[in-house]
Amino acid sequence: MSGICEGRVVVVTGAGRGLGRAHALAFAAEGARLVVNDLGVRLDGGTPGPESPGTPGTPAARVVAEIRAAGGTAVAHHGDIATPEGAASLVTTALDTYGRLDTLVNNAGFLRDRMLVNLDEDDWDAVLRVHLKGHFLPLRHAAAHWRAETKAGRPPAARIVNTASGAGLLGSVGQAGYSAAKAGIVALTLVAAAELARYGVQVNAIAPAARTRMTERAFATAMAAPATGFDAMAPENVSPLVVWLGSVASDGVTGRVFEAEGGRITVMEGWRPGPTADKGARRSPAEAGETVLELLARAEPPGAVYGA
Incomplete structure (x- = not known):
């Protein structure tokens, strides 16, 4: 195989199904050698079924088999990356x-959706753990390796692609923990891009929308693939951007967040200063309120929270 990732070694977490699987297959098709990570857990992160790590039936093992059957190179990893x-x-x-x-692609995650008043602390902790900590720990270990390589005189052309979400950019009703974790991933991406640039590491994030078992409820009205024509919700539509970001072709692109859905790619511009007013002295509460109302009248309205 040959392509824009020829010879590169790529790790994809949560690669047994959905977006992660699509990313792994796409990287392999472009010549990368893969480490396919997946615990094989249920959608809510619970204990998997009768399959056990290391057997041919695990999600990671099945993706490895697909890659090898197509002439690629891959190994499975069943560890808990959180x-x-x-x-x-x-x-x-x-x-x-x-x-x-x-290249490291942080993709692993699961859902435990609840409205805030019904959200248990254990569910909050579990979602933050797998999404946010599950991004931080692989990133930290990979970055330590690349720093050591740089200090040894072997600077890498390393890439990290994190997986955020529109829920982390706008919020999503019934997904407080997930939204908070994904917003944290965006901030982690920006910090990592700034800190790791000296070691030859580029760090970006995607906010994808695609048909996976995690989005069955969120995209309930748009889940069915069309009988003919372009399937805009196929996870394979997101992977080309991830592969490009994970390749040397993306040189100079770092600290960015991209939305990807169907054939659409959007550069997200994040928080930027809007209307401002400086009195040069302390305001009274009433004056502060007056100023805020004047500024809001000149400001762009916020995007709608998903599900609102």
Whole structure:
């Protein structure tokens, strides 16, 4: 195989199904060698069924088999990347198997949707753990390797692609924990891009919309693939952007967030200063309120919260 990722070693977390699987297959089609990570858990992160890690029936093993059947190279990783041990072994698997690591795609996640008044602390913690901590730990371990490579005189052309969400940019009714975690991933992306640039690491994030088991409820009215024509909700539509961001072709692109859905790619511009007023002295509460109302009258209205 040859392509824009020829010879690169790519790790994709949560790659047993949905977007992660599509990313792994797309990277392999462009010549990358893969580490396919997936725990094989249920949608809510619960214990998987009778399949056990290491058997041919695990989601990660099935994706590895697909890649190999197409002539590509891949190995499975079944560790929990939201633990220090699992994240460390993820990077070690790439280094031990291929001798290098070039691209990390953080994609793993699950859902435990509740309205705020019904949201248990355990569910909040679980969602923050797998999404936000599950991004931080692999990123930290990969970054430590790339820093060591740079200090040894072998600066990498490394790439990290994080997975945010429109829920993290605008909020989503019934998804407080998920929205908070995805917003945190955006901030983590910006910080990592600034801190890791000196080590040859570019860090970007995507906010994808596609048909996966995580979006069955959110996209209930648009889930069915059309009988003919372009299937705008197919997860494979998002992967070309991820592959490009994970390749050397994306040189110079870092600290950015992209929405991707169907054939559409949007550069998200984030928080920027809007209308402002400086009195040069302390205001009374009434004056502060007056100023706020005047500024809001000149400001762009916020985007609608998903599901509102």
